[in-house]
Amino acid sequence: MNPFLNPLFALKSIGDILADEYRIINWDRQKLEVYQSKKLKKIVRYATKVPIYRAKFEENGLHIKDINSVKDIERIPVMTRDDLRKGYPDDIIPSDFDRRKGKIVTTGGSTGKPLSIYVDWQTIVKSYGTVFAMLRANGLNWKKLRMACIGNFNPYRADQEYISGVYRAIRILPLAKKIKLLRIESHPLELLEELDKFRPDYIATYGGVLLSMAHWIRKGYGKNVKPKLLTTSGAMLDNYTRRYVEDTFGCRIVDAYSCVETGCNIAFQCKEGRYHVHSDFVLVEALDKDFKPLPPGKRGRVCVTRLYGRGTPIVRYSGLDDWIVLSDDECSCGIETPIIDKIEGRISRDIVLPGGRVYPSGAFTLVADVLYELGTFKIKRFQVVQRRIDKLEILLVVDEDMRNVGPSLDVIFKKVKEAYQKKVGDDVEIEVKEVEEIKDDPKTGKPAPLVVSYVKPDKGIEE
Ligand SMILES: [Zn+2]
Known part of the structure; x- marks a missing residue:
């Protein structure tokens, strides 16, 4: 009606x-x-x-x-x-x-x-x-x-x-x-x-x-x-x-x-x-x-x-x-x-680090800041994935047409790694890697979240 x-x-x-x-x-x-x-x-x-x-x-x-x-x-x-x-x-x-x-x-x-x-x-x-x-x-x-x-x-x-x-x-x-x-x-x-x-x-x-x-x-x-x-x-x-x-x-x-x-x-x-x-x-x-x-x-x-x-x-x-x-x-x-x-962002996607440190996902889009500082549009998409409490993977999708334009990938990878290492401390491993694509949610078609964590917070929320 x-x-x-x-x-x-x-x-x-x-x-x-x-x-x-x-x-x-x-x-x-x-x-x-x-x-x-x-x-x-x-x-x-x-x-x-x-x-x-x-x-x-x-x-x-x-x-x-x-x-x-x-x-x-x-x-x-x-x-x-x-x-x-x-x-x-x-x-x-x-x-x-x-x-x-x-x-x-x-x-x-x-x-x-x-x-x-x-x-x-x-x-x-x-x-x-x-x-x-x-x-x-x-x-x-x-x-x-x-x-x-x-x-x-x-x-x-x-x-x-x-x-x-x-x-x-x-x-x-x-x-x-x-x-x-x-x-x-x-x-x-x-x-x-x-x-x-x-x-x-x-x-x-x-x-x-x-x-x-x-x-x-x-x-x-x-x-x-x-x-x-x-x-x-x-x-x-x-x-x-x-x-x-x-x-x-x-x-x-x-x-x-x-x-x-x-x-x-x-x-x-x-x-x-x-x-x-x-x-x-x-x-x-x-x-x-x-x-x-x-x-x-x-x-x-x-x-x-x-x-x-x-x-x-x-x-x-x-x-x-x-x-x-x-x-x-x-x-x-x-x-x-x-x-x-x-x-x-959403509490459920919080990054949980050793020692009960819990950060909202919004605090982990540092890639964006690094790329901004470098003044490059070379990275098409990125995602931060946490599968273990002591490791973060930073996935970057490179724009092929810009692969050889502007700051080198080595510099970008190094700067991204440094930014995260500084944030989380030395007891967490940071791996920055290039991937071909970052898949959207197959069910809803919604864009994949920028930050994903599979680690459950068990220590509650700390500032
Ligand atoms: Zn206003």
């Missing part, structure tokens, strides 16, 4: 989209706070109808009357990934939620067991507000763009429901002609062929997909692919990929921080390159190991609250496994929402 055929739904969606695009750009901090407080109270009230939340609120003696302002958020108990997983299917939605109208989205399960939650059409459509606001904040008007999205359109995947599903519903509108959806499992040359015909102003996809397309663009393919802006999400974007892609496409990458659970973007890069929270959509906290909020400047686990939506509410949810550092800086771009200084 096409939800846009329902005039009430269509009107509400249009109203939302018109307002959502401008709120964080035009509103000051105070006005946003009043808005957040109202929305927080509303979503907590909704959560009280959901069994797992109701039980947790009762257990912690939380009443809806305790939540009057966004500052009261600390009184709300934290919901873990396991809590939500155990509550599926009946206990993560209100008893009156119409499941026939609901949709199930499932997280990738990169952290082990996948998690499924419910959303509805309104929640899905509303999430686009964060995309449009991000574009607006970067000087673009989505209504004037030809937009391409290269996503993972498999059943139950968020891309499928949030992007492909909406596209199907609006495909009768003229707007649909300005949208092109492509699948990430396609060969980069196929993607470029499609994009070359479509000539998008804007491409949204994963960093790894852009990197592999950039490689072929450098070989002369996709000459008409000249976007004004690129966005990435889903995995952290390292400096090397960013620079390689921006240099090739001749435009900026704006990275968005998003997750399946919120459905919308949580934060995005502004013109100054800083990550602003979409704080009219999501509240973001950094928590310590006892779930206490940390002040700006301190590194903690991310905790998110989605301020809208039906189905499974996301209130003080700590299951994202990312680490963040919040900042109290004011940004010169004029947007007054909080800034996230650092977003560090």
Whole structure:
């Protein structure tokens, strides 16, 4: 059933989209706070109808009357990934939620067991507000763009429901002609062929997909692919990929921080390159190991609250496994929402070293820094693999056409080795080697992660 055929739904969606695009750009901090407080109270009230939340609120003696302002958020108990997983299917939605109208989205399960939650059409459509606001904040008007999205359109995947599903519903509108959806499992040359015909102003996809397309663009393919802006999400974007892609496409990458659970973007890069929270959509906290909020400047686990939506509410949810550092800086771009200084990757891919040293994977993309310093684009792809606690393998894929251009491979290998050795100490062996390719995930087609560790952390998290 096409939800846009329902005039009430269509009107509400249009109203939302018109307002959502401008709120964080035009509103000051105070006005946003009043808005957040109202929305927080509303979503907590909704959560009280959901069994797992109701039980947790009762257990912690939380009443809806305790939540009057966004500052009261600390009184709300934290919901873990396991809590939500155990509550599926009946206990993560209100008893009156119409499941026939609901949709199930499932997280990738990169952290082990996948998690499924419910959303509805309104929640899905509303999430686009964060995309449009991000574009607006970067000087673009989505209504004037030809937009391409290269996503993972498999059943139950968020891309499928949030992007492909909406596209199907609006495909009768003229707007649909300005949208092109492509699948990430396609060969980069196929993607470029499609994009070359479509000539998008804007491409949204994963960093790894852009990197592999950039490689072929450098070989002369996709000459008409000249976007004004690129966005990435889903995995952290390292400096090397960013620079390689921006240099090739001749435009900026704006990275968005998003997750399946919120459905919308949580934060995005502004013109100054800083990550602003979409704080009219999501509240973001950094928590310590006892779930206490940390002040700006301190590194903690991310905790998110989605301020809208039906189905499974996301209130003080700590299951994202990312680490963040919040900042109290004011940004010169004029947007007054909080800034996230650092977003560090998935805990499950942490590098674990002798002596209980655990580092987030984001701290191990040193290859990118070395290549950046050497000013070379000779390496097409790289990956850091840890199979033993005392050994790291650094895999590099060399661009054949550039093998004899710029700094020699010996120099690159030596510098890469030095950088890692310095980081991990002498008790860990570093092996840098050239490989022919780094394979993407055969099941999902998702680009292979930059850092993979098969060593389980058994000593917990240490700074
Ligand atoms: Zn800014």
